[in-house]
Amino acid sequence: MTTVAPPTDVTRAPRTAARNRRRTGRFAPYVYLAPAMTLFTLFLALPIAYAVYLSLRATKVSGLGLGAGAKTEVWAGFDNYARALSDPDFIASVVRVGLYGLLLVPTMLGLALVFALLLDARRTGAKSFSRVSIFLPYAVPAVIASLLWGFLYLPRVSPFYYVFDLIGWDAPQILSSQLVIFAIANIGLWGGVGFNMIVIYTALKAIPSELYEAARLDGASELQVAWRVKVPIVTPSLILTFLFSMIATLQVFAEPMTLRPLTNTISTTWSPLMKVYRDAFVRDDIYSAAATSVIIALATFVLSFGFLRLVQRRAFSQENS
Amino acid sequence: MRLHTGLKVAAALAATTLLMTACSSGSDSPGTDDTAAGPVDLVFWTWAPGMDEIAAVWNESHPDIQVTVNKQDGGDAAVTKLLTAIKAGSGAPDIMQAEYQKIPTLVSSDALADLSGELSEDTASHFSDGMWEAVTLGSDAVYGVPQDSGPMELYYRADIFEQYGLAVPTTWEEYAQVAEQLHTADPTKYLGTFSAQDAGWFTGLAQQAGASWWGIDGEAWTVDIDADPTQKVAAYWGDLVEKGVIDNKPMYTPEWGAALNDGTQVAWVSAIWGPGVLEGNAPDTAGLWKMAPMPQWESGDEATGNWGGSATSVTTQSEHPAEAAQFIEWMNSSQEGVNLLVEKGSVYPADIPGQAEALAEPPAFFSNQPDFYTIAAQIAQTVQPFQYGPNVNVAYSAYNDEFGKAAEAKSASLFTDAVTAMQTATVEDLKNSGFTVKE
Numbered sequence: 030m031t032t033v034a035p036p037t038d039v040t041r042a043p044r045t046a047a048r049n050r051r052r053t054g055r056f057a058p059y060v061y062l063a064p065a066m067t068l069f070t071l072f073l074a075l076p077i078a079y080a081v082y083l084s085l086r087a088t089k090v091s092g093l094g095l096g097a098g099a100k101t102e103v104w105a106g107f108d109n110y111a112r113a114l115s116d117p118d119f120i121a122s123v124v125r126v127g128l129y130g131l132l133l134v135p136t137m138l139g140l141a142l143v144f145a146l147l148l149d150a151r152r153t154g155a156k157s158f159s160r161v162s163i164f165l166p167y168a169v170p171a172v173i174a175s176l177l178w179g180f181l182y183l184p185r186v187s188p189f190y191y192v193f194d195l196i197g198w199d200a201p202q203i204l205s206s207q208l209v210i211f212a213i214a215n216i217g218l219w220g221g222v223g224f225n226m227i228v229i230y231t232a233l234k235a236i237p238s239e240l241y242e243a244a245r246l247d248g249a250s251e252l253q254v255a256w257r258v259k260v261p262i263v264t265p266s267l268i269l270t271f272l273f274s275m276i277a278t279l280q281v282f283a284e285p286m287t288l289r290p291l292t293n294t295i296s297t298t299w300s301p302l303m304k305v306y307r308d309a310f311v312r313d314d315i316y317s318a319a320a321t322s323v324i325i326a327l328a329t330f331v332l333s334f335g336f337l338r339l340v341q342r343r344a345f346s347q348e349n350s
Numbered sequence: 351m352r353l354h355t356g357l358k359v360a361a362a363l364a365a366t367t368l369l370m371t372a373c374s375s376g377s378d379s380p381g382t383d384d385t386a387a388g389p390v391d392l393v394f395w396t397w398a399p400g401m402d403e404i405a406a407v408w409n410e411s412h413p414d415i416q417v418t419v420n421k422q423d424g425g426d427a428a429v430t431k432l433l434t435a436i437k438a439g440s441g442a443p444d445i446m447q448a449e450y451q452k453i454p455t456l457v458s459s460d461a462l463a464d465l466s467g468e469l470s471e472d473t474a475s476h477f478s479d480g481m482w483e484a485v486t487l488g489s490d491a492v493y494g495v496p497q498d499s500g501p502m503e504l505y506y507r508a509d510i511f512e513q514y515g516l517a518v519p520t521t522w523e524e525y526a527q528v529a530e531q532l533h534t535a536d537p538t539k540y541l542g543t544f545s546a547q548d549a550g551w552f553t554g555l556a557q558q559a560g561a562s563w564w565g566i567d568g569e570a571w572t573v574d575i576d577a578d579p580t581q582k583v584a585a586y587w588g589d590l591v592e593k594g595v596i597d598n599k600p601m602y603t604p605e606w607g608a609a610l611n612d613g614t615q616v617a618w619v620s621a622i623w624g625p626g627v628l629e630g631n632a633p634d635t636a637g638l639w640k641m642a643p644m645p646q647w648e649s650g651d652e653a654t655g656n657w658g659g660s661a662t663s664v665t666t667q668s669e670h671p672a673e674a675a676q677f678i679e680w681m682n683s684s685q686e687g688v689n690l691l692v693e694k695g696s697v698y699p700a701d702i703p704g705q706a707e708a709l710a711e712p713p714a715f716f717s718n719q720p721d722f723y724t725i726a727a728q729i730a731q732t733v734q735p736f737q738y739g740p741n742v743n744v745a746y747s748a749y750n751d752e753f754g755k756a757a758e759a760k761s762a763s764l765f766t767d768a769v770t771a772m773q774t775a776t777v778e779d780l781k782n783s784g785f786t787v788k789e
Binding site: 088089090091092093094095098099100112179180183184185186205206290291292293294295296297298307310311312313314 | 426430433454455457458459460487489546547566569570571598599600602603604605608609614740741743744746747750751753754755757758759779782783784785786
């Protein structure tokens with residue numbers, strides 16, 4: 030650059046260029062970030078702020094509440110929060126979903142890990158077919174999956190019960206009050222295994238093959254390689270999938286909502302989000318629905334970050350070193 | 351400093367976008383493009399089938415008032431959507447189909463316009479007192495024109511009744527006996543099911559027994575769910591479920607449809623629109639069903655309840671309430687409109703003068719019962735008065751939860767407890783919302 034520039038400009042040009050560079054340097058990040066920030070503000074930050082605002086409000090009706098001007102919006106303070114936290118239906122739904130998570134998450138991640146390891150094993154045949162068929166249920170929307178499973182759960186229309194009947198066995202009533210949680214967890218299970226398997230499988234694929242060779246030279250069997258080499262290396266992926274699964278569990282909604290009309294055993298407040306839905310759209314009380322959703326959001330936030338803090342140092346220390 | 355600039359940029363961008371959307375939605379609203387010269391365009395939200403064909407007939411003969419039908423997604427979803435539009439201040443249609451039990455809720459949210467000044471004087475005389483009260487809520491205001499009603503009857507499989515030598519029950523006592531007789535003769539068969547999913551069905555049964563769940567006492571609401579008539583109905587069905595002589599599974603499931611079709615469910619306590627549902631769920635049984643009046647609590651009584659039915663209302667956001675009222679009056683109370691309702695929409699019209707001509711033929715599925723609508727018309731006159739309140743949805747969702755538990759446990763005492771729990775939930779909700787409630 031200096032060679033082509035005329036000698037008279039040598040003193041001025043670099044300074045302006047530097048200044049220009051500094052100016053663009055200062056604004057460039059904002060220009061690049063602007064679309065994302067706009068979208069974030071419009072579709073995330075503003076609605077969240079509005080939900081928090083709504084959760085502090087309530088409608089008050091006067092007298093019979095008929096006709097124009099019968100309803101007014103008033104300031105409610107933390108009344109909605111107090112009511113949500115002391116609502117036995119809400120507490121019951123939280124406990125229920127906790128139990129559901131204890132059933133679902135370990136089973137789902139265990140299966141995903143086993144499938145991923147099997148796919149990664151040397152002697153597995155029909156790999157791509159197995160991979161696709163395990164992943165496929167993830168591509169089916171939860172509502173559709175629930176409808177399909179619903180058919181399979183209803184004794185009179187289910188092929189399973191038909192077969193059980195032919196053999197002469199007593200099939201369990203999967204939609205009865207004791208078993209219905211398994212019925213719902215089963216739908217969630219097949220919806221999630223495929224996705225988690227792909228995440229873990231991808232991590233397995235990234236392991237350099239020298240490690241295996243070294244392990245085999247040391248006389249490790251296929252099982253030992255899986256347990257001692259592969260599992261420790263994919264632990265960060267397992268933690269990631271655990272986190273996703275936990276958040277998804279707290280938000281379980283479509284499966285119980287779709288199964289609800291088929292049975293007496295799923296209440297309108299089966300999961301916390303179903304209670305939010307009922308308050309907002311059945312009872313037409315968006316204010317307490319907003320309060321409950323803020324509580325759920327905070328709980329999710331605290332749980333996720335608490336969990337990450339807990340495991341971060343142990344899990345990711347290998348990556349950093 | 352840096353953060354602040356970033357925020358300012360974001361805020362400015364957000365504000366611009368908001369303003370732009372606000373402007374564009376402003377110019378889209380029906381009010382601004384309306385000039386005195388052009389025809390009036392009305393939007394009609396409905397989920398009933400055939401309404402677009404009815405509107406097409408109207409549009410042809412009324413070039414000045416054009417109605418566009420906008421199909422909605424079932425009763426509850428449409429009401430939620432309408433209430434959201436009312437809160438937002440724009441986006442509501444001109445005309446809205448409103449189920450009777452939703453009218454108090456919609457009125458208390460100021461969503462329905464008072465049409466008392468727009469309708470002709472004799473409109474009220476077209477409808478039974480019960481129907482008219484449902485759209486006036488007992489006041490001088492008129493919040494819609496009744497469209498269809500759902501007087502309840504008993505549907506039964508005549509062939510299976512004959513096969514087992516069963517008599518058609520005329521009282522609930524007989525119904526219980528027949529249920530037991532049938533279930534003993536063939537343990538796979540049931541005379542009916544108790545559905546904890548269909549609050550409207552149970553409400554109709556309670557209505558027949560003389561219940562009226564809400565009431566207005568001066569300037570206060572009363573709630574009367576936990577009273578003798580409803581308790582009597584709950585105890586009766588709880589007893590049948592506990593004995594196991596009727597089923598405890600919900601209606602409207604694939605399983606229920608299969609049971610209707612293969613003769614496992616032998617009778618159905620339902621409403622006048624039942625033939626359509628039977629046709630859809632049990633196509634193999636055409637011509638095998640018959641309809642009879644509901645069993646009575648006292649022998650010789652003539653009472654029934656109502657399940658379903660709706661009015662057509664004009665919303666408070668409509669810029670043309672007069673024209674909208676003209677259309678709904680034509681659709682629901684002129685002979686041409688009522689004929690179309692039956693022919694295109696397969697509804698049982700609420701309009702009394704128009705019924706005879708429109709309902710000359712029995713429903714196709716009941717071609718074996720030529721006097722179907724003659725019987726139905728007699729039954730329709732015995733619908734008992736019933737008042738809905740401003741939080742029917744709360745009572746109904748409490749019904750789902752409480753009766754769901756009771757039906758699953760097959761316990762008669764839980765059935766009566768469920769009625770008490772519905773009362774508690776309904777009263778608590780009214781009080782929480784600030785309504786004056788008299789206990």
